[in-house]
Amino acid sequence: MGGVGILLLLLPLAGAGVAWRPPKGKCSLFCSCSKDSVLCEGSPDLPDVFPPTLLSLSLVRTRVTQLKAGSFLRTPSLHLLLFTSNSFSVIEDDAFAGLSHLQYLFIEDNEIGSISKNALRGLRSLTHLSLANNHLETLPRFLFRGLETLTHVDLRGNPFQCDCRMLWLLRWMSSVNASVGTGACAGPAALAHLQLRHLDPKTFKCRAIELSWFQTVGESALGVELFSYQGEPHIVLAQPFAGRCLILAWDYSLQSFQAKEELSAPSVVSCKPLVLGLRLFVLAARLWGGSQLWAQASPDLRLAPMQALAPRRLLRPNDAELLWLDGQPCFVVADASKAGSTTLLCRDGPGFYPRQSLHAWHRDTDAEALELDGRPHLLLASVSQRPVLFHWSGGRFERRTDIPEAEDVYATRHFQAGGDVFLCLTRYIGDSMLMRWDGSMFRLLQQLPSRGAHVFQPVLTARDQLAILGSDFAFSHVFRLEPDKRLLEPLQELGPPALVAPRAFAHVTMAGKHFLFAACFKGPTQIYRIHELDLSA
CATH class of the missing domain: 2.40.128 (Lipocalin)
Structure with missing residues (x-):
């Protein structure tokens, strides 16, 4: 039943026709008054003098522009308050302060486009609330906080934008016993005309990541x-x-x-x-x-040279990776010289010594250690052929396969998500690629345009799997892996003048804060602060 209908039912309680003539000047020219009810129509402002026993107040087609804090402090006994066809568009915080006995509040068919989050604060006896047929596109978070007595809420007839700002309302609706009339979404286009009560809160993506500059470390x-x-x-x-x-x-x-x-x-x-x-x-x-x-030479983290590493094999190193094989730490150094070879060095006594030469004459640019099917693997990228995957067998690395559809790959980096192993392949010009291991080889999932890229690196933060595609010529792009789609979605751009020719990234958690280090070849290292944003706030 609409607000006016309920009002008509309640009016007989207001004295049952008992005439009441207020003292001269105590009832506005625009109002009709009885002992405990007042109806005002066309008033230019809110009347400020009411009967002391007023129980119901109706305001129709007034010219009030906004409901300010404390607008009804002089009517503490109100049980019903109705607004219809008024011109005000804003309801401020504490607009209904002092109405601790109010049970029925109807704000219908008005021009309201904004309501403050604390507008309903203090209405601890409210059972029926209607905001129907206004111009509300969203409702502020926690609008109904403290209104535990609500049994009926009517929100129909508003052009709600069903985005993250409405997520709190969907969760609130599922957690209360009140009867809620919600109406349909006006937007976005994908949700237009859907009933709010049919929306699933789990489908809303309302967390965002934002990187802001924090510190610069001199030297490239x-x-x-x-x-x-x-x-x-x-x-x-x-x-x-x-x-x-x-x-x-x-x-x-x-x-x-x-x-x-x-x-x-x-x-x-x-x-x-x-x-x-x-x-x-x-x-x-x-x-x-x-x-x-x-190697560390003293307890205060002072280090001293300990060993020259394979001087006849490591002619032009381009990358080094740490891996553990048969319980022993090892390094693999990718060699990019024509006469050199990528070399596996493992700990033997006090130092690290060559264990195996791999991929001779292929001018390797990158090595990536990873685990597949419960065994150590090694992936080598080269300027002369497609990336080659090796697996650890019998105390040495043996060639297993290469990666199809992957020419001119400069570097590879892997990450795990949802039980799957993914691979980021960096290409300098063309398309860098996201791939996934299918049990026998890596299969292409996604291609991302590269413009002078030397790094396409996954970065795991506290709650998100990111991947950053660097650029020497334009902006670098930060992506986030969407678990449902298993694809990377654009998140943010980072670029000059701060970030110039990035080569590597690393996530660091320190003092409860999250940071991203970006090593740059043509400028100083940049440190960014990672902020987690709640878009539903």
């Missing part, structure tokens, strides 16, 4: 790696032009990342950390002058 870098030492996260940057591996740690007093240690490594391309017990090792793969292994 080719790589960034994360490791944990004594319970604290540390970051190591490969800085070829500065000629060092730079180790960073969080400074709690400055609330920023600061240099902790640096290792001399001219022309370094990769600084790969390894923590064994209380001891830290860092492999510094260098284009010129020979690759080295550094």
Whole structure:
């Protein structure tokens, strides 16, 4: 039953026809008054003098522009309040303050396009609420908070936009015993004309990720790696032009990342950390002058050169990866020289020594260690052929297969999600690719345009699987994996002047905050703060 109908039923209770003549000037010219009810029509403002025992008030076609806080403090005994065909468009916070006995509130057929989130605060006796036939596209979150006595709510006739702003309402509807008339969605187009009560809250994607600049670390870098030492996260940057591996740690007093240690490594391309017990090792793969292994020399994270690594085999390293084989730590170094070969180095006594030469003469640009079918695998990308997948068998890597439809792949990175193994393939020009392991080989899922890309890297944050496709010529693109579709959806663009020619990314959690490190070849390393946004707020 509409608000006017309920009002007609209640009016006989207001004195049953008992005449009441207010003192002269106490009833507005635009109002009809009885002992405990008032009906005002066409009033230019809200009347401010009412009978002390007023139980019901109806305002019809008034010229009031907005309902302000405390508009009805002089009518604390009201049980019913009705607005219809009025011109006001805004209801402010605490507009109905003081109406602790109000049971029926009908705001129907008005011009209302906005209602504040605390507009209904204090209506602890309210049982019937109608906001029908207004111009509301959304309702503020927690509008009905504290209204535990509600039994009937009418929201029909509003042009609701059924987006994330309405998610709270869908959840509220499913959690209360009140009868709710919701009407249909006016938008977006995909949901137009659907009844609100038929919408599934689980289909709404209302979380967003946003990256904002946080800090710059001087000097360009080719790589960034994360490791944990004594319970604290540390970051190591490969800085070829500065000629060092730079180790960073969080400074709690400055609330920023600061240099902790640096290792001399001219022309370094990769600084790969390894923590064994209380001891830290860092492999510094260098284009010129020979690759080295550094080891911790003192408890305060000071390191010293320990070993020259395979000087006759590692002629032009381009990448280094850490992997564990048969319970032993190993490094694989991808060699891009014509005469060199990618080399597997495993721990033997105090140092790391060549265990196997792989893929000779193929000018490998990248190595990726991964596990498939419960066994260690190694994927090598090369400028001379398609990426080749090796598997660990009998104490050595044996060729298993290559990746079809994947020419000119510069680098590969894998990640796991929902029990599946995915692969990001970086191509400099053309289309980089997202693939998924089907049990025998990697199959193409998605192609993403590349413009000077040297990195297409998955990054796992606290709750989201991201992938970042870098660009030397334009903006880099941040994607998020949508679990339902198993595809990457665009999230954000990062670009000049801060982010220039990115080469590697790493996610770091520190002091309850999430950060993204971006190593750049043509500019300083950039650190971004990762913010999680609730679009339903």
